[in-house]
Amino acid sequence: xxxxxxxxxxxxxxxxxxxxxxxxxxxxxxxxxxxxxxxxxxxxxxxxxxxxxxxxxxxxxxxxxxxxxxxxxxxxxxxxxxxxxxxxxxxxxxxxxxxxxxxxxxxxxxxxxxxxxxxxxxxxxxxxxxxxxxxxxxxxxxxxxxxxxxxxxxxxxxxxxxxxxxxxxxxxxxxxxxxxxxxxxxxxxxxxxxxxxxxxxxxxxxxxxxxxxxxxxxxxxxxxxxxxxxxxxxxxxxxxxxxxxxxxxxxx
Amino acid sequence: xxxxxxxxxxxxxxxxxxxxxxxxxxxxxxxxxxxxxxxxxxxxxxxxxxxxxxxxxxxxxxxxxxxxxxxxxxxxxxxxxxxxxxxxxxxxxxxxxxxxxxxxxxxxxxxxxxxxxxxxxxxxxxxxxxxxxxxxxxxxxxxxxxxxxxxxxxxxxxxxxxxxxxxxxxxxxxxxxxxxxxxxxxxxxxxxxxxxxxxxxxxxxxxxxxxxxxxxxxxxxxxxxxxxxxxxxxxxxxxxxxxxxxxxxxxxxxxxxxxxxxxxxxxxxxxxxxxxxxxxxxxxxxxxxxxxxxxxxxxxxxxxxxxxxxxxxxx
Ligand SMILES: Nc1ncnc2c1ncn2[C@@H]1O[C@H](COP(=O)(O)OP(=O)(O)OP(=O)(O)O)[C@@H](O)[C@H]1O
Ligand SMILES: [Mg+2]
Numbered sequence: 368x369x370x371x372x373x374x375x376x377x378x379x380x381x382x383x384x385x386x387x388x389x390x391x392x393x394x395x396x397x398x399x400x401x402x403x404x405x406x407x408x409x410x411x412x413x414x415x416x417x418x419x420x421x422x423x424x425x426x427x428x429x430x431x432x433x434x435x436x437x438x439x440x441x442x443x444x445x446x447x448x449x450x451x452x453x454x455x456x457x458x459x460x461x462x463x464x465x466x467x468x469x470x471x472x473x474x475x476x477x478x479x480x481x482x483x484x485x486x487x488x489x490x491x492x493x494x495x496x497x498x499x500x501x502x503x504x505x506x507x508x509x510x511x512x513x514x515x516x517x518x519x520x521x522x523x524x525x526x527x528x529x530x531x532x533x534x535x536x537x538x539x540x541x542x543x544x545x546x547x548x549x550x551x552x553x554x555x556x557x558x559x560x561x562x563x564x565x566x567x568x569x570x571x572x573x574x575x576x577x578x579x580x581x582x583x584x585x586x587x588x589x590x591x592x593x594x595x596x597x598x599x600x601x602x603x604x605x606x607x608x609x610x611x612x613x614x615x616x617x618x619x
Numbered sequence: 620x621x622x623x624x625x626x627x628x629x630x631x632x633x634x635x636x637x638x639x640x641x642x643x644x645x646x647x648x649x650x651x652x653x654x655x656x657x658x659x660x661x662x663x664x665x666x667x668x669x670x671x672x673x674x675x676x677x678x679x680x681x682x683x684x685x686x687x688x689x690x691x692x693x694x695x696x697x698x699x700x701x702x703x704x705x706x707x708x709x710x711x712x713x714x715x716x717x718x719x720x721x722x723x724x725x726x727x728x729x730x731x732x733x734x735x736x737x738x739x740x741x742x743x744x745x746x747x748x749x750x751x752x753x754x755x756x757x758x759x760x761x762x763x764x765x766x767x768x769x770x771x772x773x774x775x776x777x778x779x780x781x782x783x784x785x786x787x788x789x790x791x792x793x794x795x796x797x798x799x800x801x802x803x804x805x806x807x808x809x810x811x812x813x814x815x816x817x818x819x820x821x822x823x824x825x826x827x828x829x830x831x832x833x834x835x836x837x838x839x840x841x842x843x844x845x846x847x848x849x850x851x852x853x854x855x856x857x858x859x860x861x862x863x864x865x866x867x868x869x870x871x872x873x874x875x876x877x878x879x880x881x882x883x884x885x886x887x888x889x890x891x892x893x894x895x896x897x898x899x900x901x902x903x904x905x906x907x908x909x910x911x912x913x914x915x916x917x918x919x920x921x922x923x924x925x926x927x928x929x930x931x932x933x934x
Contacts, residue, residue, distance in 0.1 A: 369718065369719065369721065370719070372718050373715050373718050373719045376711065376714055376715040376718060377704075377707075377715050380704075380707045380708065380711035380712075380714075380715070381704055381706040381707050382706055383706070437704065438704075441701070441702065441703065441704050441705065442699055442701060442702030442703075443702055443703065443704050445664075445669055445698070445699075445702055446702050446703075446716065446759070447719075448668070448669060449667050449668075449669065449690065449691070449696065450690065450691050450716055450719040450720055451719055452668050452684055452685035452687070452690055453685070616671075618664070618669065618670040618671060619664075619669040619670070
């Protein structure tokens with residue numbers, strides 16, 4: 368508990384997490400407001416309100432990576448390990464605090480997006496009536512939290528802000544989306560890439576959308592939604608485990 | 620009490636610390652002296668469990684660092700004053716440190732008061748001057764009221780007032796019975812600060828002794844002699860067992876004190892124009908001792924050792 372309090376103090380006594388939170392919320396909610404306000408009749412649905420989540424999620428991943436890389440950048444990681452020689456505990460506490468913040472941002476972003484759409488288009492059917500509807504909205508909390516774990520792991524491993532952010536952005540924005548282009552094996556590989564898989568958890572087979580285009584491309588994963596989330600979680604925690612072992616062994 | 624036994628650290632090819640054994644006792648300031656790159660900071664990081672020794676071990680109060688339950692209450696250290704988030708206030712920085720070791724939050728204000736940062740406690744540490752950052756680092760070291768304190772080049776870059784403040788401060792901490800271990804690359808600074816010395820060069824132990832011993836060993840006494848009759852006087856001095864260096868006109872005599880030289884001159888009716896005892900500079904002497912172990916020796920060394928910049932910027 369003490370360690371969580373320590374990491375909470377550290378996280379909220381600098382400004383960047385606040386900015387990151389605001390930007391992520393502005394993107395998710397702003398996107399929803401725009402799509403809903405400009406949409407044709409019959410377009411607005413639970414699914415369409417969550418169009419901007421991927422971009423907000425990227426911001427949260429950057430926030431999470433920075434939470435650890437700035438500690439390396441400014442040397443406070445050494446003060447941290449001096450105060451808490453058990454590095455695994457210290458880093459797990461940080462992971463818990465940062466991913467909790469990500470979970471909160473995910474929920475706020477998703478329900479905020481839904482809420483503003485309901486205000487703009489009061490006649491649209493935005494009631495959460497099915498399990499798929501709930502996953503599409505509330506599920507963002509879990510996805511944000513797990514993505515933050517993954518981003519933290521990358522940050523711990525690389526230690527440099529620029530490197531960690533570059534890898535995360537290039538991977539999510541470029542590598543995953545271009546993989547299907549590879550002849551023959553491309554689409555098979557893509558089927559198992561984590562951000563493609565986790566989209567399955569959120570959007571399922573598109574049942575939350577009025578029209579198929581009202582959201583990001585649907586996942587090509589053949590896993591069930593909850594298996595898809597488990598798979599994403601396994602990758603995030605697997606990377607975290609590797610990062611913790613490395614941080615434990617190397618010089619601070 | 621800090622005890623190192625056979626402490627060794629290699630970074631790839633570089634051996635930063637080589638089979639180093641020493642002890643720093645409570646109640647005195649122990650100086651950790653060595654030229655740039657000697658391995659002082661590396662040793663201190665190993666004491667704090669930040670770097671893993673390649674071999675050997677080091678204990679603080681008889682325990683390895685990671686075995687300490689609340690390490691900040693046993694060891695307070697200032698390794699680098701810049702290890703603070705620039706956007707975090709001094710108070711917030713100390714607040715999380717205190718929290719991590721179950722140190723009451725009122726200690727934060729106490730140590731801020733002690734180092735004189737109360738008025739800027741809520742200001743961002745990024746805007747602090749070097750002296751202020753140094754004080755914040757010291758506040759962090761004092762937070763847990765530890766029995767062992769460790770400072771890496773604490774006076775580096777400070778003005779004379781700041782240097783004096785830190786020097787007095789370390790004396791006070793030692794007088795309170797604490798172990799104070801402080802590194803420097805300047806013997807002149809250590810001569811004023813430390814009672815005991817651990818001297819290293821190229822990662823190896825050169826000496827562990829009292830500062831007084833080291834200084835007297837380091838400063839070989841010489842006497843400057845000027846005389847129009849040096850040609851006659853030289854062999855006399857040599858016969859008396861002294862060594863004579865220098866050009867005609869003025870020479871440096873070592874191995875005899877000025878009384879003996881004066882007596883000799885009188886007995887041999889040699890006119891002296893000058894007879895003055897010389898104290899070699901501490902740094903010069905220190906360099907002679909660590910001579911072959913200066914990490915970044917320059918071509919300059921052979922010809923003019925005294926001009927080598929030992930007191931260069933430290934990392
Ligand atoms: N992380 C590292 N990786 C590789 N080499 C290192 C590392 N840290 C230190 N070294 C090397 O180890 C040696 C000792 O360095 P260290 O910083 O401990 O010396 P120092 O006595 O503190 O010097 P200074 O007076 O300049 O602060 C140097 O040759 C340095 O280049
Ligand atoms: Mg150093």
